[in-house]
Amino acid sequence: MSISQSPKEFSETTFDYIVIGGGNAGLPLAVRLAEDPHVKVGLLEAGSVFAEDDPLITNPSMYRELSIQVLLDVERNEYHSRLDGYGGQQPSIRLELPNRSAAARRAAVVPASSVRPHLSLLSSASYLLSKISVYSGKGLGGTTLLNYMVWDRASKAEYDSFQALSSPPNTNANPNPDAELDGAQPQWDWSSLLPYFKKVEDVSAEKDVPNPFVGMSLDGAEAGVVENGHSAREASGWEGPVKLSYNALYTDVIEPIIKSFNSLGVPTNSNQFGGETEGIKNLRRTIDKDTGKRIDAASAYLKLAKDSKNLFILPNAVATKLSFSPSASSGTHTVRGVEFTVNGQKYEVSASREVVLCCGAVQTPQLLELSGTYVTSSLVSIVNQFEGLLTPPLNAMLGIGSKSLLTALGIPSIVDLPGVGENLHDHIFVPIQYLLRPGVRTFDQLRNDPAFLEKAKAEFTSSGQGWLAASDTTAIYTPLHRHLEEAEYTSFLDSLHRWFAEARDKNELSPLQIAQYQIQSKWLEENSTPNLETIVFSKGVIAPEEGKAYFTMLTGLQQPFSRGSVHIASADPLQPPKIDPNYLANDFDTELLVAGFQFMEKAADVSYLKEIIEAQTVPPVPLSREQLKGFIQQAVSSGGHLMGTAPIARRDLGGVVDNKLKVYGTSNLRIVDASVIPIPIATHLQATIYAIAERAADMIKDDLKHK
Numbered sequence: 001m002s003i004s005q006s007p008k009e010f011s012e013t014t015f016d017y018i019v020i021g022g023g024n025a026g027l028p029l030a031v032r033l034a035e036d037p038h039v040k041v042g043l044l045e046a047g048s049v050f051a052e053d054d055p056l057i058t059n060p061s062m063y064r065e066l067s068i069q070v071l072l073d074v075e076r077n078e079y080h081s082r083l084d085g086y087g088g089q090q091p092s093i094r095l096e097l098p099n100r101s102a103a104a105r106r107a108a109v110v111p112a113s114s115v116r117p118h119l120s121l122l123s124s125a126s127y128l129l130s131k132i133s134v135y136s137g138k139g140l141g142g143t144t145l146l147n148y149m150v151w152d153r154a155s156k157a158e159y160d161s162f163q164a165l166s167s168p169p170n171t172n173a174n175p176n177p178d179a180e181l182d183g184a185q186p187q188w189d190w191s192s193l194l195p196y197f198k199k200v201e202d203v204s205a206e207k208d209v210p211n212p213f214v215g216m217s218l219d220g221a222e223a224g225v226v227e228n229g230h231s232a233r234e235a236s237g238w239e240g241p242v243k244l245s246y247n248a249l250y251t252d253v254i255e256p257i258i259k260s261f262n263s264l265g266v267p268t269n270s271n272q273f274g275g276e277t278e279g280i281k282n283l284r285r286t287i288d289k290d291t292g293k294r295i296d297a298a299s300a301y302l303k304l305a306k307d308s309k310n311l312f313i314l315p316n317a318v319a320t321k322l323s324f325s326p327s328a329s330s331g332t333h334t335v336r337g338v339e340f341t342v343n344g345q346k347y348e349v350s351a352s353r354e355v356v357l358c359c360g361a362v363q364t365p366q367l368l369e370l371s372g373t374y375v376t377s378s379l380v381s382i383v384n385q386f387e388g389l390l391t392p393p394l395n396a397m398l399g400i401g402s403k404s405l406l407t408a409l410g411i412p413s414i415v416d417l418p419g420v421g422e423n424l425h426d427h428i429f430v431p432i433q434y435l436l437r438p439g440v441r442t443f444d445q446l447r448n449d450p451a452f453l454e455k456a457k458a459e460f461t462s463s464g465q466g467w468l469a470a471s472d473t474t475a476i477y478t479p480l481h482r483h484l485e486e487a488e489y490t491s492f493l494d495s496l497h498r499w500f501a502e503a504r505d506k507n508e509l510s511p512l513q514i515a516q517y518q519i520q521s522k523w524l525e526e527n528s529t530p531n532l533e534t535i536v537f538s539k540g541v542i543a544p545e546e547g548k549a550y551f552t553m554l555t556g557l558q559q560p561f562s563r564g565s566v567h568i569a570s571a572d573p574l575q576p577p578k579i580d581p582n583y584l585a586n587d588f589d590t591e592l593l594v595a596g597f598q599f600m601e602k603a604a605d606v607s608y609l610k611e612i613i614e615a616q617t618v619p620p621v622p623l624s625r626e627q628l629k630g631f632i633q634q635a636v637s638s639g640g641h642l643m644g645t646a647p648i649a650r651r652d653l654g655g656v657v658d659n660k661l662k663v664y665g666t667s668n669l670r671i672v673d674a675s676v677i678p679i680p681i682a683t684h685l686q687a688t689i690y691a692i693a694e695r696a697a698d699m700i701k702d703d704l705k706h707k
């Protein structure tokens, strides 16, 4: 493998495969493709390569700073400015939400009088700001360089839904999953992804150490341990590149939290990787147990390629366009090369087989919409001598995406794919925070007690262990029916169905939204997937006072009904696209968050938690249902899980890629990243994206075998 410093040399190489974006998906994909010594793989990455021991990346405690940055949207620090994928090359993207405007805040139902006395306490809280920031990582490793390192999977039902959206109507799933290796359209479901989840993972750190989660050792009847599908051992991978470990230290709030949620009927899930994900989960982490350091896509995968002679990585290179040649016979377009810039200088590089877009859910649709010209610019300069004779001119900018949207920007669309940049969804969160009674041990100790912090630093430096290697890993995944009384639940479903029928009849929903609704409403009815996640932070997150300890919970909507979009705002590839997250556009999303929030309040009222709580600090006063809706509008923040903008789905539904991840209307352009996830799934995304990348590598290799 070579990490090239010469864009010229890189551009003069003809690669078999060019991968654009060296993140969570792109880097693993490039490394796996280069396992075939007969092909040449080029990887373009917009960001830089971080040193293996850069503490900014590797020290897990840095994520605590990040969590405050992202969830509360306070000023950006060095951590962000060096890594932010939407900043740097691209100006930072801060979302203006109409419902967060000053006017809306004034009109919000939380009475001003109840907020004002606490204003200083809340001054950095996101719900007093009118913008939400969304982030992604920029650098070899992508967002795995800065994410919170938690590792989980969605449920079987959620992955199975990919198949329902991507297979032709009225056909059963491919009865023989092996058939896909003989050129048939592959399946996208739990069974076909499971081997790839396992291929990525290395859980060998768990070999001799039982899961130390306090929930596992609580009284069995109380914990109500879920036994399901595969055994925990069978469902996990033991030899993959991504080393995983369980947290070794738990704060004093974790046991009361588990007991409180258990007593509300939520079981502890001892086998969250087996396909059923409801319950209290102790999430794994991408942390090497021996060194205490973060494992990102670069630290995990580059070592696999260290001896390869056919993988060429060019950092600090922003891909700006693709060049195509039209195919008269089939009507499909073939990508010939990629234009990129390094330090403002333009270059082009050719791909003889395929180009794969792995730029994440925001920049992948941007590149599609700006996808380039019919031929490379060198050829254009020759052709330009005949300017005026050719219609349309060969150097005209072309795009892949909605014809009407692109035409409005003066860009002819070569493949009319209205789904490009649509279907944006995210997980969104709302906080509640409690001040704890004196003596309760939380991560606040690191903030409040300098001697404790020094001791923790020394321990981390000498052994990679201790409180600086520890993190919060408790998450509670629940289906809606756990949150509501039977009558409330039935009435929620009834009004949801009524809304759907009306919206469909008024043509307010896209074909994809209609298909997704059938799936998401079934999940709600059958309780087959969790709909809400509660994340626990054992510390004060929102303006904590000196010397005091807190715990914070965030309720997170996992399967929203609202859909946003990402589209180019200009034909300049270096300008950021416009992200419209459209959070809470659908009232049922607010209703679901109300149910999630009230469940957190209910848990805090159970004796185990009640005993250790001194006061609720955020929101500062108990809220009525109507006030709570206003608070949600103001306090909601992004979970950083943007996905779905180039979904695997049938073309007639608005899909952008087929089951082989190929962009419709092209012969050799694929997408492999968060944008292909077609429907919201209740999980943090990185494990799923690694698995999709591993699978994509096998598909591409297999296609080459059958050529």
Ligand SMILES: Cc1cc2nc3c(=O)[nH]c(=O)nc-3n(C[C@H](O)[C@H](O)[C@H](O)COP(=O)(O)OP(=O)(O)OC[C@H]3O[C@@H](n4cnc5c(N)ncnc54)[C@H](O)[C@@H]3O)c2cc1C
Residues within 6 Å of the ligand: 020, 021, 022, 023, 024, 025, 026, 044, 045, 046, 047, 066, 070, 085, 135, 136, 137, 138, 139, 140, 141, 142, 143, 144, 146, 147, 148, 149, 150, 151, 152, 317, 318, 319, 320, 358, 359, 360, 361, 363, 364, 367, 639, 640, 641, 642, 672, 673, 674, 675, 683, 684, 685, 686, 687, 689
């Ligand atoms: C703050 C935060 C915390 C998170 N925490 C977790 C967590 O704890 N667990 C979890 O599972 N998930 C988490 N996620 C989500 C998860 O990390 C991301 O969804 C996932 O990593 C995205 O993977 P990707 O391959 O789609 O994109 P990325 O990993 O972002 O990769 C895209 C790459 O493409 C590059 N690129 C973009 N445009 C161009 C271009 N034009 N030319 C060249 N290169 C380009 C970028 O620089 C980047 O390296 C978190 C996300 C955020 C933002």
